[in-house]
Amino acid sequence: MKEVRTHARELMSGFCRVCPICNGKACAGEVPGMGGLGTGASFMNNVAALAGVRFNMRLVHGAEAPDMSVEVLGLKLAMPVLAAPIGGVTFNMGGKITEQEYVDAVLGGCAERGVLGCVGDGVPPFIHESGFAAVKALGGIPFIKPWEDKELFEKLDRAAATGAPVIGMDIDAAGLVTLRLMGRPVGPKPLEKLRDIISHVSARFVLKGIMTPDDAMRAVEAGAAGIVVSNHGGRVLDHTPGTAEVLPAIAAAVKGKTAILVDGGVRTGGDVLKMLALGADAVMIGRPFSIAALGGLKDGVVKYLDQLKGELAQAMILTGCARVSDAGPQILFQSS
């Protein structure tokens, strides 16, 4: 990974510093770019919230070869990790590789290790076109922005034509500066509209950008098969809490009624296990996959996934989790 990161630092120069800890401090305000919006507080809160979660180390047990596989949204995954949808290689990462090379690297690496990658949407059209082509060839989940009617339904139909078993919408992109700058209409959706959108799609539907139990319950009411607890990596609204802070209350409201995914600040296998213990069924990771793909294309992604898998196994063994479903509050330290 060291070589991959060094190469990524060269290629992403001016867009991402590939810091030792990817926490949003050095890149605060860099949107477009890889940073968080405004003061960068939402991005930083994601990382800080996870860092504040601590493990109970538990060794008197027999969980020495943990089973990391999961089934979520009807998908069998070798571990509970997905690459988050990320688009805009040119204006966010420096454009030293093409959008197509980027999504092929992420989805190809994920497929090789038995997990799934997601692809994003945006302007110009080659963002979703590259994404759809990669999903068709390699498998993955397309995420569509919350456009206004005609564009939204057309895009959903084109996403469905990729054959993807799951399709998502990042409803929080309603606040994206990059789209506003380009004069493209995106917006929040009332419950009735959301119901229409979800019933239009025959694939299982995932709503990304959920930060409150209320919105999570509405997503369930509208028929979402899954939600992603996410603040879009801190890129849409300054001063939101970290996702690890809001996850337990959201899980208390909807666990078992919809699949709960979460992203924001997840960097290591230990972070993945923390999110599972806080109530997630699976975890998405964003920026580290971008660095891995820029620095080493598909091989870089495979290397990052192998690193994550080793870390997750280690964390599961040292907290006494024989399987992913064993992760719960008992593995987290609560100071009295």
Ligand SMILES: Cc1cc2nc3c(=O)[nH]c(=O)nc-3n(C[C@H](O)[C@H](O)[C@H](O)COP(=O)(O)O)c2cc1C
């Ligand atoms: C450069 C960049 C582009 C992104 N593009 C999209 C997108 O097109 N669709 C989407 O749903 N989320 C997008 N996201 C948000 C990610 O899917 C994810 O929510 C976020 O990166 C998770 O935080 P992390 O990077 O700290 O892991 C983007 C994030 C970044 C950094």
